[in-house]
Amino acid sequence: MAERHFVPKAECEYTKADFQSDQMVKWCPGCGDHAILAALLNTFPKTGHKKENILMVSGIGCSSRIPYYVDTYGFHSIHGRACAIATGAKLANPALSVWVNMGDGDSMAIGGNHLIHAVRRNQDLNITIFNNEIYGLTKGQYSPTTKFGQVTKTSPFGTIDYPFNPGELVMGAQGTFFARALDCVPGLTTDIMTRAAQHDGTSVVEVLQNCMIFNDKTHAAITDRAVRDDRTIVLEHGKPMIFGKEKNKGLRFNGRCLEAVTIGENGITLDDIMIHDETTEDAGIHMMLARMSGDLPVALGVIRNVKKVSYTQLYEDQMDECMANGKYKCVDDLLNSGDTWEV
Amino acid sequence: MADNIIRKEDIVVRFAGDSGDGMQLSGTLFSDASALTGNDIATFPDYPAEIRAPHNTIAGVSGYQVHVGNHIYSSGDKCDILVAMNPASFKSNLKWAKKGAVVIVDIDTFTDEAMSKAGYTSDPFTDELEREYAIVKAPVTSFTERIGKEQGADKKVYEKCRNMFALGIIFYMTHKTLDQTFAYLERKFAKKPDVVKLNKAVLTEGYEYADKVELIHSHIIEAAHAEMPKGRYRNITGNVATAWGLLAAAERSGRRLFLGSYPITPATDVMVELAKHKALGARVFQAEDEIAGVCSAIGASYAGALACTSTSGPGLSLKSEALGLAVMVELPLVVVDVQRGGPSTGLPTKTEQSDLNQALYGRNGEAPLVVVAASSSANCFYWAYNAAKIALEHMTPVILLTDGYLGNGSQLFRIPKVADLPSITPRLAKPNDPNYRPFRRDPETFAREWALPGMEGLSHRVGGLEKCPDGPLSTDPENHALMTYNRQEKVNRVANDIPDQEVTGNPDADLLVVGWGGTAGALTLAVEELNNEGKKVAYTHFNYICPLPKNTGDILRKYKKIVVCELNNGQFAGYLRTQFPECPMKQYNKVMGLPFEVGELKDCFTKILGE
Numbered sequence: 001m002a003e004r005h006f007v008p009k010a011e012c013e014y015t016k017a018d019f020q021s022d023q024m025v026k027w028c029p030g031c032g033d034h035a036i037l038a039a040l041l042n043t044f045p046k047t048g049h050k051k052e053n054i055l056m057v058s059g060i061g062c063s064s065r066i067p068y069y070v071d072t073y074g075f076h077s078i079h080g081r082a083c084a085i086a087t088g089a090k091l092a093n094p095a096l097s098v099w100v101n102m103g104d105g106d107s108m109a110i111g112g113n114h115l116i117h118a119v120r121r122n123q124d125l126n127i128t129i130f131n132n133e134i135y136g137l138t139k140g141q142y143s144p145t146t147k148f149g150q151v152t153k154t155s156p157f158g159t160i161d162y163p164f165n166p167g168e169l170v171m172g173a174q175g176t177f178f179a180r181a182l183d184c185v186p187g188l189t190t191d192i193m194t195r196a197a198q199h200d201g202t203s204v205v206e207v208l209q210n211c212m213i214f215n216d217k218t219h220a221a222i223t224d225r226a227v228r229d230d231r232t233i234v235l236e237h238g239k240p241m242i243f244g245k246e247k248n249k250g251l252r253f254n255g256r257c258l259e260a261v262t263i264g265e266n267g268i269t270l271d272d273i274m275i276h277d278e279t280t281e282d283a284g285i286h287m288m289l290a291r292m293s294g295d296l297p298v299a300l301g302v303i304r305n306v307k308k309v310s311y312t313q314l315y316e317d318q319m320d321e322c323m324a325n326g327k328y329k330c331v332d333d334l335l336n337s338g339d340t341w342e343v
Numbered sequence: 344m345a346d347n348i349i350r351k352e353d354i355v356v357r358f359a360g361d362s363g364d365g366m367q368l369s370g371t372l373f374s375d376a377s378a379l380t381g382n383d384i385a386t387f388p389d390y391p392a393e394i395r396a397p398h399n400t401i402a403g404v405s406g407y408q409v410h411v412g413n414h415i416y417s418s419g420d421k422c423d424i425l426v427a428m429n430p431a432s433f434k435s436n437l438k439w440a441k442k443g444a445v446v447i448v449d450i451d452t453f454t455d456e457a458m459s460k461a462g463y464t465s466d467p468f469t470d471e472l473e474r475e476y477a478i479v480k481a482p483v484t485s486f487t488e489r490i491g492k493e494q495g496a497d498k499k500v501y502e503k504c505r506n507m508f509a510l511g512i513i514f515y516m517t518h519k520t521l522d523q524t525f526a527y528l529e530r531k532f533a534k535k536p537d538v539v540k541l542n543k544a545v546l547t548e549g550y551e552y553a554d555k556v557e558l559i560h561s562h563i564i565e566a567a568h569a570e571m572p573k574g575r576y577r578n579i580t581g582n583v584a585t586a587w588g589l590l591a592a593a594e595r596s597g598r599r600l601f602l603g604s605y606p607i608t609p610a611t612d613v614m615v616e617l618a619k620h621k622a623l624g625a626r627v628f629q630a631e632d633e634i635a636g637v638c639s640a641i642g643a644s645y646a647g648a649l650a651c652t653s654t655s656g657p658g659l660s661l662k663s664e665a666l667g668l669a670v671m672v673e674l675p676l677v678v679v680d681v682q683r684g685g686p687s688t689g690l691p692t693k694t695e696q697s698d699l700n701q702a703l704y705g706r707n708g709e710a711p712l713v714v715v716a717a718s719s720s721a722n723c724f725y726w727a728y729n730a731a732k733i734a735l736e737h738m739t740p741v742i743l744l745t746d747g748y749l750g751n752g753s754q755l756f757r758i759p760k761v762a763d764l765p766s767i768t769p770r771l772a773k774p775n776d777p778n779y780r781p782f783r784r785d786p787e788t789f790a791r792e793w794a795l796p797g798m799e800g801l802s803h804r805v806g807g808l809e810k811c812p813d814g815p816l817s818t819d820p821e822n823h824a825l826m827t828y829n830r831q832e833k834v835n836r837v838a839n840d841i842p843d844q845e846v847t848g849n850p851d852a853d854l855l856v857v858g859w860g861g862t863a864g865a866l867t868l869a870v871e872e873l874n875n876e877g878k879k880v881a882y883t884h885f886n887y888i889c890p891l892p893k894n895t896g897d898i899l900r901k902y903k904k905i906v907v908c909e910l911n912n913g914q915f916a917g918y919l920r921t922q923f924p925e926c927p928m929k930q931y932n933k934v935m936g937l938p939f940e941v942g943e944l945k946d947c948f949t950k951i952l953g954e
Contacts, residue, residue: 072802075642076808087630089646093647323621327622335591335759342573343573
């Protein structure tokens with residue numbers, strides 16, 4: 001099947017400023033959303049897509065205000081439904097570059113059904129999940145990603161809900177692209193978003209984002225400068241899975257599971273360290289990477305990026321074929337088809 | 344063929360059998376053949392929600408009523424001929440037969456076991472019953488079996504042909520030939536000549552059997568040919584007509600057609616039909632749920648499509664929040680609600696008009712939208728087209744109410760030329776228009792402009808939060824009041840573009856009968872018959888529900904007595920009373936999952952006339 005691209009390329013080069021809207025940004029000072037917005041504004045010029053063909057769709061929540069702060073077409077919709085609205089827009093006009101922005105509650109609680117089906121279909125959508133593990137706009141209730149046992153306004157005795165890991169959810173739904181970024185590392189976020197835009201199919205980027213007001217430092221155990229290098233690993237396709245301040249730690253598959261090892265200790269050499277392959281169709285290793293926590297570093301970067309013909313292409317190919325070979329060329333043909341008679 | 348043929352204006356035939364007995368097909372073939380030979384027709388499938396309920400039980404009985412002749416407005420009250428393929432269908436359908444009707448039963452199926460399953464404890468064919476009806480005990484199963492064996496057919500194959508035997512009898516009884524059905528079989532089973540041969544043989548056997556039965560000879564009825572306006576005709580169901588109306592509107596407006604839907608009885612066929620027509624540009628999306636159905640349509644509308652979603656009552660409930668969004672962002676959207684018995688899952692395969700309140704009011708906030716209703720299976724085409732026209736020209740969601748009776752029923756449809764349909768002019772913005780503002784309105788209609796992603800220089804944001812006319816968010820109290828007024832006024836002003844409400848029957852009568860939506864057939868006939876009997880009855884039938892035609896009040900105020908008839912507990916009557924409290928209205932309501940019968944309506948009107 002010939003690969004097709006539907007979004008037209010811009011004739012000029014844009015800068016970040018071309019995408020900045022005139023609206024006042026009303027997120028709390030210090031909110032991680034500011035950094036995600038900046039990363040997105042840096043991403044759009046890199047995609048090379050025509051500005052008027054970019055559509056931002058969001059649901060409800062703090063993060064979902066983002067379309068107002070970007071000077072493209074935008075749709076700030078209703079809680080949980082951003083994926084469904086984006087799906088319809090892309091189907092109606094495949095020439096649009098469609099970006100879906102949702103929070104953790106928006107995408108995985110009220111909108112969980114739409115998220116998994118969007119991912120399953122693999123339509124060409126770029127989904128960003130702002131994951132701050134809390135309901136911020138309603139002032140601090142636990143979300144589907146809140147850590148087990150956490151005290152929030154609606155879990156005064158600690159949550160007894162096991163949280164979702166968005167990566168597992170995406171891969172369980174046969175996702176073809178999953179990446180994880182940190183709000184406090186905007187360069188990495190921009191790189192990841194640019195890769196997501198290049199992916200033909202549904203891409204899901206989880207950004208671990210801090211809510212200063214209602215869940216401050218929820219990701220601090222991995223994002224604090226003092227521990228970040230040891231508690232996270234930035235995966236790069238084709239490169240060994242190395243991490244740590246001294247770049248001397250790595251990941252090894254011991255036949256059963258992943259383990260963190262130190263190069264130079266217990267006879268471990270660089271050759272023992274796994275090479276990241278984001279393109280393996282079997283999501284087994286990707287799932288393990290996405291789940292890493294505790295003793296293992298949290299995986300950042302593009303964890304999974306596999307080729308699978310997108311729903312967009314399948315749909316357009318089918319439309320083209322039907323239109324070329326269809327029996328009816330206009331509605332009059334249809335109205336007069338089959339048994340008809342003259343009175 | 345017999346000589347003493349009874350000629351009648353119309354005949355009602357009802358086919359009833361077990362779910363797997365092919366009654367829907369027999370009914371369709373009979374109605375198609377009748378239409379092709381010059382009768383007007385209307386059909387009414389009456390089938391259970393279960394696909395195959397236990398064999399030979401009352402729960403598994405499937406029926407299909409066909410009304411043929413001249414001036415056919417509805418599928419008819421009671422039948423002149425009943426076909427009952429087993430004891431259960433005989434037991435449950437006899438109440439639909441007129442006294443004196445011919446009842447054809449497959450006598451081979453009246454075994455002790457089947458009769459007991461149907462709840463009979465003794466022989467159902469009592470002397471009294473035989474006096475009341477002309478009962479033909481036809482050996483349908485055994486004759487079909489004999490032919491099947493003669494042709495070396497599989498038992499599974501020939502068992503499915505029993506309906507052809509019954510159909511053969513009906514063709515003989517209604518003084519028709521088998522040609523049309525032969526042609527259908529040859530077309531349908533072009534690659535299976537054995538099947539064609541077998542079906543033709545069984546059909547012919549039924550026809551010849553009828554010729555030999557004396558009782559049938561004295562009951563041959565021929566229905567009058569229809570006097571219809573000149574033109575090209577076809578048979579069409581309401582759901583297909585709805586789908587085709589949307590296709591025509593898309594072609595005429597130059598917009599892509601998008602349908603985002605989720606399967607739900609009895610609306611599914613709208614999606615099934617459109618899914619066939621990718622060649623005509625129909626973009627159909629089977630969503631993961633009802634909410635995604637309407638939301639995908641709203642997204643498609645923002646992107647520039649003629650966007651639609653089809654559903655039934657429970658699905659409309661799920662779409663409520665998204666409809667509020669469509670009202671807020673002021674995008675064109677057509678919502679087809681094929682109503683069924685409610686609330687909740689209710690009676691999925693039965694008809695009702697009880698979603699009216701939901702359509703009018705079922706959203707949070709002040710959320711006005713346009714509501715229209717189709718009133719016949721065939722005019723579903725025009726109302727779908729019209730709903731699309733209003734949505735695109737007035738930038739508003741429109742709910743089109745049809746119902747299970749219209750959607751599944753069929754009727755003759757005079758085929759229009761798409762070019763002759765009213766023009767549709769979507770309110771597209773002009774790229775790079777420096778004066779474009781998202782909520783700048785047409786001073787006449789109050790409709791905003793439609794700026795599509797991909798258009799240069801018009802990027803803007805819409806959403807569920809209140810906006811000011813220039814586009815940005817606003818929580819200003821005065822602005823909210825203004826925008827609320829504007830949204831309502833835009834819907835109100837649709838009334839400027841719709842024709843005056845008409846009164847038929849005898850306009851000088853004291854009594855005005857009011858109906859809306861899918862009940863037009865029975866109401867028209869009831870009013871016509873009463874006027875023919877010398878009584879005076881006026882009648883007005885509403886298709887535009889919100890807004891109402893401008894002269895509605897003038898009409899209502901003219902009559903001493905008004906009766907509002909609907910298949911719910913009085914929702915339209917309540918709606919009219921809020922707008923015209925000066926007009927006292929009586930109600931005639933039915934919530935049985937069934938359409939009105941002409942007889943009950945006449946009784947009701949006669950009673951009111953006498954009061």
